[in-house]
Amino acid sequence: MLWNGDRRYVDAQVVNTDLAAIIFTSGTTGVSKGVMLSHRNLMLDAILVQSMFEAHPKDICFSVLPMHHCYECTATFLTCVYSGATVAFSRGLKYIRKDILEVKPTILLAVPAIIENFHNKIRRSVADKLSEKQMRAFEIIDREASRFKVKLPKKVTRDIEAVFGGRLHTLISGGAPIDGAILDSFCNIGFNAIQGYGLSECSPIVALNPAKRKYMKNASAGHVMPFTECKILDADSNGIGEICFRGPQVMMGYYKDPENTAAVLDEEGWFHTGDVGYLDRDNYVFITGRKKNVIIASNGKNVFPEELESYLLGLPLVDECMVWGGELDPNSPWNGIHATVRLNKEALEKALGPEYTPEQAEALIEAQVDKINDDLPRFKKIAHVIVREREFDKTTSMKIRRFVEDNKRA
Template identity: 35%
Template structure:
């Protein structure tokens, strides 16, 4: 797939080379059904004709409000083949955000997944003058006009129209816009990232030259294609290599679907791998001592083998026994065929990477942003170092700018390469802020390159804060460490201009309840349990244990407990699961600030407050 200039060329090559192979699988009535590359190409051609029949033309923008589904991919590639830009959004976003994005990009049409979303879009169309067409992926009750005259039609109707009136495909220029992907917006309104066909194809070609996937692979798709990681790596890369992509039914059915689909490759954000790690450790903790001992010894032997060190006879036998008793059973839960795990979107802790590796699943962690199409660096078969995000991909250069970090050992990651976005849509001032004079993109991430050229991520510049003692703290890596505990579902570390760090902890209620019952404690309600000083002390002990790995000034002296988890629905997480610190502080700021009462004299720790 070298020298691809646009996504249309990618699709054409894949259909020619893999036409009879299965491409997308969906589960219907308990059975997985697959369409081939050739069938997918036919649907793309028909939908392209349908879009053209509406008057959609080269240079237009079409918004998508849908989770992953075959129709999403059909509509997206139909847009690419018309020279139309795709503007993907999330079903979980607020209607006000859909409205802002549709107006900001001046979308002429919106592809919507459900009747509920269609109804909201019909209502907002009165405030979106550019929006002329609503295309329902479910069957609406007849075509009609929205509040401002936006025409509503169905996906099926457009396929039929395209079959009657075909439209020729075009070959976009590498400079033509393929996507406007809006950033999640942890603060303020989201920004539209302009990604050209050349941006995306250069990125996927570089990745494929580093990690050679073959057509024999199968993945389970649950990363949203509205996110750049899922968009480039799970949609386009898999199509480029002739792989099979099963579409997950829902997030809560990932493990069940993995066992059914039996994928060979899993692309995910660290949250999923963290849950696997936590779940297995919970189960092992309940096993007899001999199994726990074998598990730990097997992990040590696997880590040693991963480092390239020779194993002695006892270690080899131990690893084989651990694999038979524990590791193989975990792999079986994921179908038994899993060979590769690709992690991105956030930093994967070394402990979790080593754990997944020990299971016999090779972990390739990478790093990137929407603005870089997205991959900047990735571990590869030829160059892999757990704990790092690998080396920059071919054609991409990384420079560390220490002028903004207050630390000579690390700095802001600045990226150069053909994957760097065209710019932010209608954001001239912000473009000036993120681009260097010589064309580098300022990522806003903190990191460093080691002596061998491996990149390590240490935090976000905008999240970094200074304690009263002048020490700078990057909270995100500390939070990720805390969340590896089976007792902690979520955490936010806080300490800006304060004498020490505190944290808001969302405990795992099932684990906490089991511990309380083991101690003979019972409570009428979860809130009562969280207020009990013995329960609070137990959570604090776990935080202290984890903090033993932190630097002295990073340690968390006090905590507040919250029963409500951070979710996108509550507004505390973005759709891509990034923490909205401002929103969390708006709700829990008083509880966190109260933890500093009398702290200046370093008085003995007092009981944590309960949020």
């Protein structure tokens, strides 16, 4: 166009409050909505993210997710370009390991599914090299290192660092909750492994753990970003209520959808996230669940499936899971809380041998779920486990779509 003398885009006068992008939500709970973000929304969020983990011109950021995902667009691409860093793009999920070894990134931003996959493979690799007694000792050392925030010896971590190319210093998880203990394990290796929290409607980052270990609280979703306000609406006696944010990164509204815009963006500029949680005294955000996902128990109490899923994902046997409430079908004897799980074949073979049967696998996971139930109040107990071999239907950010009926089935 420039070659033909068309200078409309070069000469256009752009105001920071002008619409810059329409990014569609991932649609985990229903129909996607077009989020209108201004130049100011995107760039200020990128600048605020950079102030929290400080990318530099010598850094190489590894891009994994599609660029139309708001987390990838702002936190990886815009933040790193603003910092003068290099952005290397993965060829796709099945090439991640090869690409990392080739690129040797210093910063990796990813979703929990990818980070958990790395963590599980590293743990299994370590377990294969150690006796059962040595593995128990390693787990104790790892746990104590997390407690006192110290690094494991270099001779222990050298091979693990090599998995990421040998130069990685910062690992950031976002897009969905992750077990803080996993991030602490990566910190013990020597990485600055942190968790953040964001929504497309907030460009997306509104909370992020600082990339300095003494300030990290990886059990939280992160510290509220600079120039950003957070409040808890309708808090109960434990301080738990709906999490709301106000700041320069909050969207202009939903594209051609004033009704849904008014439902989440109030007259004072507060964005109502739909997530439930609390703030601690240091302004760190803790998320307990999502309002739309809440299961109402028979006694009227709220059960957040995310809590139960975190217990299940702590089992080496479980690769993925979705906890949900209701009836399997009108004639089913099972009702209440269900867990649909996809099991890890390597863990099954290790526990049962290579010739295990589906019935043995089901019996094993049910026994482990029974142990989880032993520590839960009656209204939170998982009544039924469904073992699924197929992949779950997911969004582009690898989150399981909760309201797709087929995701509940085997």
